[in-house]
Structure formats: C-alpha cells, structure tokens
Amino acid sequence: MxxxxxxxxxxxxxxxxxxxxxxxxxxxxxxxxxxxxxxxxxxxxxxxxxxxxxxxxxxxxxxxxxxxxxxxxxxxxxxxxxxxxxxxxxxxxxxxxxxxxxxxxxxxxxxxxxxxxxxxxxxxxxxxxxxxxxxxxxxxxxxxxxxxxxxxxxxxxxxxxxxxxxxxxxxxxxxxxxxxxxxxxxxxxxxxxxAVSVPWKALPRKVSKLYFALRVLEKFEEVEGRKPGDVSIEDLPSALKLKKEICDGQSFNEVNVPDSLLERLLQGNKxxxxxxxxxxxxxxxxxxxxxxxxxxxxxxxxxxxxxxxxxxxxxxxxxxxxx
Amino acid sequence: MASDQKLDPIKNAKVLMVGAGGIGCELLKTLALSGFTDIHIIDMDTIEVSNLNRQFLFRQSHVGQSKAKVARDAVLRFRPHINITPYHANVKDPEFNVDFFKQFNVVLNGLDNLDARRHVNRLCLAADVPLVESGTTGFLGQVTVHIKGQTECYECQPKPAPKTYPVCTITNTPSKFVHCIVWAKDLLFAKLFGDKNQDNDLNVRSSDSANSSESAKDVFERRKDEDIEQYGPRIYDHVFGYNIEVALGNEETWKSRNRPKPIYSRDILPDKLFHQNGNLNKDGETDDTSSVSAMPCLGLKNPQDIWSLVENSRVFLESLKLFFTKRAKDVGNLIFDKDDQLAVEFVTAAANIRASSFGIPMHSLFEAKGIAGNIVHAVATTNAIIAGLIVIEAIKVLRNERNKLRMTYCLEHPSRKMILMPVEPFEPNKSCYVCSETPLSLEINTSRSKLRDFVEKIVKNKLGMNFPLIMHGSALLYEVGDDLEEDMVANYAANLEKVLAELPSPVTGGTMLTVEDLQQEFTCSINIKHREEFDEEKEPDGMVLSGWIQARTTENGERSAVTNGESTSKSSNTAVLEEESDDIEIISTEVSVIPSGTKRKLAEISVNNSVNSPSAGDLVSKKSLEHGDGNNSVVMIDGEELEGSKKKRLH
Structure with a gap:
C-alpha cells in the first residue's frame, strides 16, 4: 500500500x-x-x-x-x-x-x-x-x-x-x-x-496545407535518397515537380499545396x-x-x-x- | 543573408522581462536560444521547492536564492556570450521609473498578480514601450500585445473581481467548504495567532451574542496561568459548540437551512485520547520552527487523506498547542501563510470541524491548502508554449510587423480544431481610464468618509497607484514621496484624518479631483458625487467607483459582495479570499469575456468555446475565487505591507 x-x-x-x-x-x-x-x-x-x-x-x-x-x-x-x-x-x-x-x-x-x-x-x-x-x-x-x-x-x-x-x-x-x-x-x-495512405481527395477540404507540404518533402527525401532533413532551397524546383506528380497522381488540386509553403519549409533548415x-x-x-x-x-x-x-x-x- | 538581416532587430534589441518564475524561466531560455543578446530580468522572489517541477532553471540547491540571479547563471551556461542583467527587486520600486522603461525596445511580462501587471502596463504606456503580456493556469494560457494607441492596453478590459463573501455567510451560515476555510483562516486563525488590534468579525459576532461584551472579548485570550491542555479544548468548545448553540437560537436563520450541530471536544475525544494527544509529542525538540507539525505526532502521513472528525479534532488541539509551546514568539503577529505547515494543519482541521457541524463534506489537507492558499494549478508545458508565443510576438514587434500581431489563446479543448487560437488584437477602449484619460466617477459620503478612506480604498486598492498625489484644482491635498518637507508631511497626515467636506479645499458633490502617480506618470480625474447611504453588505467600502468597473455578480442567488480591483485587505464587512496566483490573472478575464459575445472577432469562437470547453467554464468559476495575492508573490495592496513581506522573504 x-x-x-x-x-x-x-x-x-x-x-x-x-x-x-x-x-x-x-x-x-x-x-x-x-x-x-x-x-x-x-x-x-x-x-x-x-x-x-x-x-x-x-x-x-x-x-x-x-x-x-x-x-x-x-x-x-x-x-x-x-x-x-x-x-x-x-x-x-x-x-x-x-x-x-x-x-x-x-x-x-x-x-x-x-x-x-x-x-x-x-x-x-x-x-x-x-x-x-x-x-x-x-x-x-x-x-x-x-x-x-x-x-x-x-x-x-x-x-x-x-x-x-x-x-x-x-x-x-x-x-x-x-x-x-x-x-x-x-x-x-x-x-x-x-494515415498517410488516405487519398488526399478523400480528406475534408480545409485540412491544414502543412500536412500536404510535409508529405511532399518526406517523399522527396525518400525518392532522392536523402538523409532526413538534408534538403535546401536549391531543391525547390525538383520538390515542386514532385509535388505536381503526386497531386496529379491523386487527381488533387495543386492549389492546396502552395509553392510558397514548400519554399518556406525548404528555406530554413534551422x-x-x-x-x-x-x-x-x-x-x-x-x-x-x-x-x-x-x-x-x-x-x-x-x-x-x-x-x-x-x-x-x-x-x-x-x-x-x-x- | 536575408535571414541574417532579419536577425538584426533581435540581436540589437534590449528587452525587459518582468518575472522569472514559471513563464519567466521558459521565456529566458527561449529568448536566449532565439538570438536575443541583451536581456534584463526583474523578480523579487526567491526559489521554493514547489517551483522546481516547472521552473527548470532552478535546482534543489538553489532554494532560497534570487530567481532572477539564478535564472541568469543557468542560461549563461548554454549561451555564455550574451548579456543578462538580473534585478532581485520589486518592479514597483521607484528605481524602475519611466526613464528606466524607456531604454527597452519591448517589455515581456511573466507576472503572477494583477497589481504588478497594472503597474507595468502604466509604465509601458508612459514610456511608450510595447508590452507583451501573458498568463497561464493549468493547461490554459494566453499572450497579448499592448502597444500604446494601436491596441488595447492591459487595463482596457475590466479585470475579474476577487471573490468576497458576505460576512454573515462566513460567520453564521456557511454552505460550502470554502466558507469554512475563510472562517478558519481569516477569522479564527487571525483571532488566535494574529494581530490582536485588528478588526475581526469573531469579536463582533461573539459580543453580539454574549451577555456582556466585556467577557466575550476575552474568550479567545489565554488566561493567566491557563494550562494549554485546558485552553485548546475551551476554544474548541467555544467556537464549535457554544457559538453554534447561540446561532441556533435565532430560529429565523434556520427556517430554510439545515440546522448545524454543535460539537464539543469531550464528545469527540474521550479523556484518554486527550492524554495521548499530550504525550505523543515526539519531535518536540526541534529548533526549526518552520518544521513544527502536528501530523507526525498524530500518525497522520498522507496529506491527500481526508481525516475523520476525531482526527481533525486532534489536529486542531495539537496544532494550537504547538503554536503556543513551540512558536510562542510568533503568536500575536502571524498572518496565514500557505507554506507554514502548522498554520495549514490548523486551518484544515478547524475548517473541517466547522464543515462537519454544518453538514458540508470535509476535505484533505492537500485540498484545503490549495483553497486557503489559493494555489493556482501550474504545469511546465503550458508555460513553455506560452513563452514560445511571447517570443514570436516580441519578434514581430521588433521587426515592426504591426499588422501581424496576434493575441493567442492556449486552450485545453479544441475550438474550431484549434488549441492555439490567434485573434487580432483589440483596439484601445475609448473609455479606458488608464490609456484614454476618461474621468471616473465616485459616489461617496463626503461628510463622513475621510481622505484616508479615499486614499486606501480607491487610490491604492482600486486605481493601483504606488506614489499618489491628489489635487483639487491647484490645491494639493495629499502626496507621497521621500523628499517632502516636514511641515508638508504633517499637513498631509492631518488631511488624511479629515472628512472630505472639511478639507482645506473642501471636496463635495460636483468636485473634480485629479489623482496622479508620479512614478507611473499616470493621471486620472475623478468626479465626486455625494451619496448619503451605502449598503453594508453590498458596498462594504462605503463608496462606489464607476466608469470602468464591471457589474456585480451573484452566485446561487446569494448576495455576494464583489469588489473590483484587489482585495480590500482589512475591510471589516467582508472576508476576502486571497490567492497566490502563479502567472495567472489575465486569462480568467479573457476567457470570461469570450462568451459574452460582445467582441466582434470573437463572436464565432465564443459559441464553440462555451460548448466544447468545459474547462473554460470551470476556469471562470474557479478563478472567481482567486484573487488578490498571496504570501508567495510580489505585491500586497499597500506599500507598507509590501515592504514588510519583502523584508521577511529576504532573510
């Protein structure tokens, strides 16, 4: 006791x-x-x-x-x-x-x-x-x-x-x-x-855009064979390209994953x-x-x-x- | 490159932090990590054990040392090359004047009481320095930004009043445990161990009911040569037995209430238990008065347990005895202190016995201590979150991103999916007496109230002035300061004792008074309205200030006397529950403001919040109990008490 x-x-x-x-x-x-x-x-x-x-x-x-x-x-x-x-x-x-x-x-x-x-x-x-x-x-x-x-x-x-x-x-x-x-x-x-396999189209309309942007970067690191977090603003063009591919693949409107947000996430590694x-x-x-x-x-x-x-x-x- | 440039305003900024406690420790750490290099901290407190679960810059070995200084040293270990200037001092000290405040680019508050917050607000307004204000309680918190002329100031919204209880509820008809605590702490404890010269409603009531007021007054006095083994039970029987019998005599009172049951010590404690009580005093040899405790001698260990009536009675008698035997030198000048173990034991026991008499559920020492000390719930995580939000706002202020400023609520339950909810800062309240110079009006009996009443109850308590100066036209009625001529001091002292209408420059209905605080560089005008009568229960101050104050509240249909501003420390008609508030104050106001729906940008939120967030509701009701200030924190209402409590803490 x-x-x-x-x-x-x-x-x-x-x-x-x-x-x-x-x-x-x-x-x-x-x-x-x-x-x-x-x-x-x-x-x-x-x-x-x-x-x-x-x-x-x-x-x-x-x-x-x-x-x-x-x-x-x-x-x-x-x-x-x-x-x-x-x-x-x-x-x-x-x-x-x-x-x-x-x-x-x-x-x-x-x-x-x-x-x-x-x-x-x-x-x-x-x-x-x-x-x-x-x-x-x-x-x-x-x-x-x-x-x-x-x-x-x-x-x-x-x-x-x-x-x-x-x-x-x-x-x-x-x-x-x-x-x-x-x-x-x-x-x-x-x-x-x-969770990350749920089709983006099936998600409610107002889901935080960060969710999509972070999935794109996660995927980007994987396909490029990068170490976690080993990305920079130089990667923006390829990341944007990947974003488009993913969105297209899911028939998902790209507007929900703003370029500016991806840019911001790649900009500051600190x-x-x-x-x-x-x-x-x-x-x-x-x-x-x-x-x-x-x-x-x-x-x-x-x-x-x-x-x-x-x-x-x-x-x-x-x-x-x-x- | 771009980011380096952006860092500049942070690197070059000189910031003042007020408070190095729960929020303060987190804030100092986050500021240092974020690149701030010139940080000044003011905190008059020293470190206590109960701080260590969240004020992570402090260790057991630091207990008793200055928070500001230890916090500085701790942060310099991981950021050795920045400047941190600590002040182990009260922010209300005169050295922290408007010029002092002017040297900073932004002021960040991590304070624990309304009075200091108001003081800092005024200095920031006078010095025209942006203020980031914050508060937390449990999982709730908030951060607001105050910039003169652009956003509301800290005092634009009325602050919640300290909860006070009608004296008759406390002395005659308690219906909640908190009533018993207030009785045990503010009346019985004060009567037995406190300053004998202070007004105390136990006096009044017992003399009311006893045959001769002469003998009634002496009831609590320990008679010459009275054995402590007799004195304790005599007090016990008087307050829990005799007084209840007397009260029962008033049939009118009990028509709609449950009749209380008188309790006598002999019925609860048979003779042999009395003896045991006396003999079990094992650890009586200790010299350290702070460790004197009744619990160990009675075999009670767990502060979470609810004691039986017998146990409470034994704690009552034992703690009373220990006060007179082990702490005799304290008796006569004790003020309840939640960190005084013996005082907490006595108050817990007394409140429980009274509760038992009135059919109110009894509580554990842990709970009773929380209520009596008005201890605010605090966790590290909320403070960390709030500190992060403060730094984010401070950086926007320094980068001059004024349109991006937000006030942010940290919620326990999501509202519109959010647990961190930003809203746009409010505009200044045009009728705020602090930032917009709107005159106040005061109803007062000018032929009965003395200037002293006005100074204490209005100027100091309600208006929160530290060094006031009172003028009627060009005539100076009163002034506080170190450099006054002797004859002036005598003159003001004489004025204090005069009723308003008989002052050299008479103050009557229609008079406009100017009240100024030189340290705060804050002036306001007060329209005097003469009024003959005041309701003793509802308007215990005998004066009513309006123009900014909130409406009175009632609770459970009972008439409750609510004061605005701080606790009226020595009001003879109301018992005020004072609190130790840890970093909180402001939150309750704001949370209670939300559901009122008067604020445009919060309208939508308010609905969700009141439905989904029972905690906000809880908070409001809980917070309504909590106000004023406790033994632990910075500010007492008037300067003298402040000095006294400060000195005590420093030694």
Whole structure:
C-alpha cells in the first residue's frame, strides 16, 4: 500500500501539477518509461517537460557527435567546445536532464533506431521519434503496434517556423469527466502508414496545407535518397515537380499545396526555438495525457505555423482503421 | 543573408522581462536560444521547492536564492556570450521609473498578480514601450500585445473581481467548504495567532451574542496561568459548540437551512485520547520552527487523506498547542501563510470541524491548502508554449510587423480544431481610464468618509497607484514621496484624518479631483458625487467607483459582495479570499469575456468555446475565487505591507 502512495518529497515537488491532474495520474506518470530518438530542439523541449513532470524513466537515442550546429536550439548542452569531448548528443543531453529531476532515470541507448528488435520496445509506454525517414517512421510504428503491450507512438518534426506531431495510440480507452459524470471513451487510431495512405481527395477540404507540404518533402527525401532533413532551397524546383506528380497522381488540386509553403519549409533548415518550445510543449502534454489517461488526447495530427499562429488538430485516419 | 538581416532587430534589441518564475524561466531560455543578446530580468522572489517541477532553471540547491540571479547563471551556461542583467527587486520600486522603461525596445511580462501587471502596463504606456503580456493556469494560457494607441492596453478590459463573501455567510451560515476555510483562516486563525488590534468579525459576532461584551472579548485570550491542555479544548468548545448553540437560537436563520450541530471536544475525544494527544509529542525538540507539525505526532502521513472528525479534532488541539509551546514568539503577529505547515494543519482541521457541524463534506489537507492558499494549478508545458508565443510576438514587434500581431489563446479543448487560437488584437477602449484619460466617477459620503478612506480604498486598492498625489484644482491635498518637507508631511497626515467636506479645499458633490502617480506618470480625474447611504453588505467600502468597473455578480442567488480591483485587505464587512496566483490573472478575464459575445472577432469562437470547453467554464468559476495575492508573490495592496513581506522573504 505504502509504495502506491507518493512520497513526501514527490508531493512537495509535484504539488502544483498534482492540482492539475491528480494523484492517480502522477502515480501512473512515475511508472512510465519513455523512449525518444533524435535529440534536436523540439525533442529536447519535450524531454525537459516530461522529466519535470516526473515520468519513471527516459531513454535517449542519438549517436550524432555533439557539434556547434547541433546545439543551436539546444539548451541542455553547455556551449563550451572543450566540454563536447566526443560525446554523442544523447549522452550530453542525458547529463543535463538528470539534473532537472533526480527522481527520473535518464539513460542512453546506442545504435540505429531502425535496427532495434521488436521486444526492445516492450520496455516503453511511449515512443517518440524525430528527424527520421518516412521508412523509419513506418517501421517503428509497426514494431510498436505488433507488441502485445500498448505502446503510444509519436513522430514530431520542426521545419523553419512550422511543426508537426503525429499520434498513434492504437486502441485507446480513457475516462472523460463531464460535469459530475465520468464517461468511458474509446478512440481508434490509424498507423502512420495507414494515415498517410488516405487519398488526399478523400480528406475534408480545409485540412491544414502543412500536412500536404510535409508529405511532399518526406517523399522527396525518400525518392532522392536523402538523409532526413538534408534538403535546401536549391531543391525547390525538383520538390515542386514532385509535388505536381503526386497531386496529379491523386487527381488533387495543386492549389492546396502552395509553392510558397514548400519554399518556406525548404528555406530554413534551422529550427526556430520558439516553435520548438511550442511543439515540444504540446507533445509533452499529449504524452502526459496518454499515460495518465486523463484528458482528451489529440487525434491524430497537430500542426503549428508561426506565420499564421494557428495550432490545429487534424484527424487523418483510414476509414477502416482498427475495425 | 536575408535571414541574417532579419536577425538584426533581435540581436540589437534590449528587452525587459518582468518575472522569472514559471513563464519567466521558459521565456529566458527561449529568448536566449532565439538570438536575443541583451536581456534584463526583474523578480523579487526567491526559489521554493514547489517551483522546481516547472521552473527548470532552478535546482534543489538553489532554494532560497534570487530567481532572477539564478535564472541568469543557468542560461549563461548554454549561451555564455550574451548579456543578462538580473534585478532581485520589486518592479514597483521607484528605481524602475519611466526613464528606466524607456531604454527597452519591448517589455515581456511573466507576472503572477494583477497589481504588478497594472503597474507595468502604466509604465509601458508612459514610456511608450510595447508590452507583451501573458498568463497561464493549468493547461490554459494566453499572450497579448499592448502597444500604446494601436491596441488595447492591459487595463482596457475590466479585470475579474476577487471573490468576497458576505460576512454573515462566513460567520453564521456557511454552505460550502470554502466558507469554512475563510472562517478558519481569516477569522479564527487571525483571532488566535494574529494581530490582536485588528478588526475581526469573531469579536463582533461573539459580543453580539454574549451577555456582556466585556467577557466575550476575552474568550479567545489565554488566561493567566491557563494550562494549554485546558485552553485548546475551551476554544474548541467555544467556537464549535457554544457559538453554534447561540446561532441556533435565532430560529429565523434556520427556517430554510439545515440546522448545524454543535460539537464539543469531550464528545469527540474521550479523556484518554486527550492524554495521548499530550504525550505523543515526539519531535518536540526541534529548533526549526518552520518544521513544527502536528501530523507526525498524530500518525497522520498522507496529506491527500481526508481525516475523520476525531482526527481533525486532534489536529486542531495539537496544532494550537504547538503554536503556543513551540512558536510562542510568533503568536500575536502571524498572518496565514500557505507554506507554514502548522498554520495549514490548523486551518484544515478547524475548517473541517466547522464543515462537519454544518453538514458540508470535509476535505484533505492537500485540498484545503490549495483553497486557503489559493494555489493556482501550474504545469511546465503550458508555460513553455506560452513563452514560445511571447517570443514570436516580441519578434514581430521588433521587426515592426504591426499588422501581424496576434493575441493567442492556449486552450485545453479544441475550438474550431484549434488549441492555439490567434485573434487580432483589440483596439484601445475609448473609455479606458488608464490609456484614454476618461474621468471616473465616485459616489461617496463626503461628510463622513475621510481622505484616508479615499486614499486606501480607491487610490491604492482600486486605481493601483504606488506614489499618489491628489489635487483639487491647484490645491494639493495629499502626496507621497521621500523628499517632502516636514511641515508638508504633517499637513498631509492631518488631511488624511479629515472628512472630505472639511478639507482645506473642501471636496463635495460636483468636485473634480485629479489623482496622479508620479512614478507611473499616470493621471486620472475623478468626479465626486455625494451619496448619503451605502449598503453594508453590498458596498462594504462605503463608496462606489464607476466608469470602468464591471457589474456585480451573484452566485446561487446569494448576495455576494464583489469588489473590483484587489482585495480590500482589512475591510471589516467582508472576508476576502486571497490567492497566490502563479502567472495567472489575465486569462480568467479573457476567457470570461469570450462568451459574452460582445467582441466582434470573437463572436464565432465564443459559441464553440462555451460548448466544447468545459474547462473554460470551470476556469471562470474557479478563478472567481482567486484573487488578490498571496504570501508567495510580489505585491500586497499597500506599500507598507509590501515592504514588510519583502523584508521577511529576504532573510
């Protein structure tokens, strides 16, 4: 019984947030294990948020050696080149994250995300991937889906002043409080592959244009054999050509994928720190919701564009998903 | 190249951040990452344990240190070559005058109370510096931009009033747990452990009901040589037993209400429990008064548990005893502080016993502490999002992209698919007394109210002035400042005690007064209207200011006295629930403004919002409880209290 209760230390530290989501949610958080891959600005923001919130443990994957460019939107790594000392991004981030909350275990896993076996993911309650290829997103999502245990899967990416989150909670049950009643709700999610396979023409007319633009770029990286994010404004003509092909192939009006938006996405390869903070904040809330079973989780895409300032939720699901 | 040029206005900007707390930590980090190089931060607070779950620049080892300074050091670790100038000070200090504000290109607020927000708003207006204002509570938040002459100022919209309760509800007919908390905190706790010279409605009521007022006044006083083991139960029996019996005598009151049940200690605690109570005091040897607690001696561990009536009674007696034995030097000058464990225990127990008497469900210490301390819910994620939005707006301000400015709401439930919802900033309110110099009008009894009442209740509380100067035509009636001549000081002191109509330059119906704050460089005119009578419950100040203030609200058909502006700290007719608000204030106004549908650009949103967003509704009702300011945050209503609380915190 006693181990079920929060310690005095936890109660004092988490006082303000327990007042938001309650003791039960806090308890569930402290038993959760999160995996993240790709330690760029948005993921760093996300990690800060969930470590502060008090998850049980956090595992980081990113073997990229620390360099000046990698820390441009990263507040975890002291900007002292001597200190980089050949560490990987994940290792450098771990050291700082540990300090944020001594009650959270932070560790590093080495290796290529796509090479991990399915049972590796069994340890985790939620998996967040960032800065990876279309193929890897699909692959990891499928690996999570194949496990007996429910593993929440997220992708997150920031390009210039825009950001996207994808959520797959598979078959998700949670309770919703409406006035004095508690209602049990169930949501069926599509996998990333199922979602992006929905014909564009079948989508509602007002779907965020970012959705289409980001799919074009994803596809572009794939057909050109680029590393994730390894594109620039020089690629605009070929990207526009690919856009036309895709739209034609789907009999989809090109106007919905504005050239100017693609241009903007290709222009700034650097993450925009305020956008990282916003996307990392929204993602943090989502993971907390999913783990604690409190609050309506978003289904299944979120888009933010600093230019119009809107943070929009879109449901892009296969019609037969999970049936 | 193009992007480098665009960065310039950011690199060259000098920005002022007010507040280094929940929003402030996130904001400072995001500013530094975004390329800002000259950042000044003002925050008078020091770091506390309950900050650490979201104010990520702080560690356990920093507890007790200046937020502004520690935040600076933490950010310099990952951005060593930028300039961050911290001020461990109150933004209302005179050094932060209009000239100080003028050096900045933009001011960013991450504040936690209305009073400081208003102060900064006025300085920004006077210095003509754009202000980006923000607030969060739980998953809700918002960011607004205020630019003089172009958008509304922070005070163009009325702010929600602090919730106050009619005294008779608190003293005689509580119907909600919060009423019991207010009674336990503002009346009983204040009576037993606070300043004996302060007005207290427990006095009034007990002398009303007792045979002789003389003896009633002494009831709460510990008699000479009275054993603490006797004193506690005597107080217990008086407030939970005798006073209830007396109240029951008034049949009229209980015609439409459930009759309360008197509770006496001997019925709840048999003799041997009393003894146990006295002997179990194990950790009595500690010297650290802040750690004195009744819970461990009684075997109570979990603050989330709801104690039984017996347990509450034991906590009541034990905590009362500990105050008189372990913290005797504090007794007589205590003010309720949510971080004072023993005070929270006492108030929880007292409120629960009273609740039990009135058939109101009891609450855990955790919940009671939240209500008594008006603790605002706070999470890191919302603060991070809001800080990101502040920086986005600040950059637009610096790039002079005025038509792109937005005010943004962060919602818990989507409205029109959005959880981050931008709207165009509003135009200045033409009748705003702050940014448009529209005169106010004040109904007051000019032959009964003293200048002091006017200064305290209107000029300081309602108008939020710090260094006021009051003029009638060219005659100076009152002034505050360090460099005044002695005879002037004496003159003003004498004026304070005079009723308005008998001032050297008499103030009567039809008089136009000019009130000015030299620090804020803010002036407003007040039309005086003489009025003979005021309703004690509804208009406890004995004066009514209008021209900008919102309508009174009622709750459950009860008549509730609602004040505008801040809590009337020592009003003898209303008990005010004060709050510690973490970064919030403004949100409640705006969320409650949305459904009113008066704003054109929000009309569509308002419908969705009120339907899909129960949280917004919750918020409004919750926030209506929360106002004023607590022990933790920057501002008390008048300068003296402010000084006092500041000094206490610094040592």
């Amino acid at each position: 006693d181990s079920e209760e929060l310690t005095e230390q936890e109660t004092a530290l988490y006082d303000r947030q327990i007042r938001v989501w309650g003791v039960d949610a806090q308890r569930r958080l402290s038993k959760s294990h999160i995996l993240v891959s790709g330690m760029k600005g948005t993921v760093v923001e996300f990690c800060k948020n969930i470590v502060l919130a008090g998850v049980g443990s956090l595992t980081l994957i990113d073997d990229t050696p620390v360099n000046k460019e990698a820390v441009s939107a990263n507040f975890l790594i002291p900007l002292d080149e001597n200190e980089f000392g050949g560490k990987s991004l994940a290792q450098a981030c771990r050291d700082a994250l540990k300090e944020f909350n001594p009650m959270v275990g932070v560790s590093v896993e080495k290796g290529d995300l796509s090479s991990f076996e399915g049972d590796f993911f069994d340890k985790f309650s939620a998996v967040v991937v960032s800065g990876c290829s279309l193929a890897t997103k699909k692959l990891i999502n499928e690996k999570c889906r194949k496990r007996l245990k429910q593993i929440a899967f997220y992708t997150v990416d920031c390009k210039n002043s825009c950001g996207e989150i994808f959520v797959d909670l598979q078959s998700y049950t949670y309770t919703q409080k409406k006035l004095d009643e508690t209602i049990e709700c169930q949501l069926q999610y599509s996998s990333f592959e199922e 993450e925009h720190p305020p956008v990282c903070a916003i996307i990392g904040g929204i993602l943090g809330q989502e993971v907390i919701k999913a783990i604690s079973g409190k609050g309506d989780p978003l289904k299944n895409f979120f888009f933010f564009d600093a230019v119009d300032g809107k943070g929009v939720i879109e449901d892009i699901s296969a019609p037969n998903s999970g049936a």
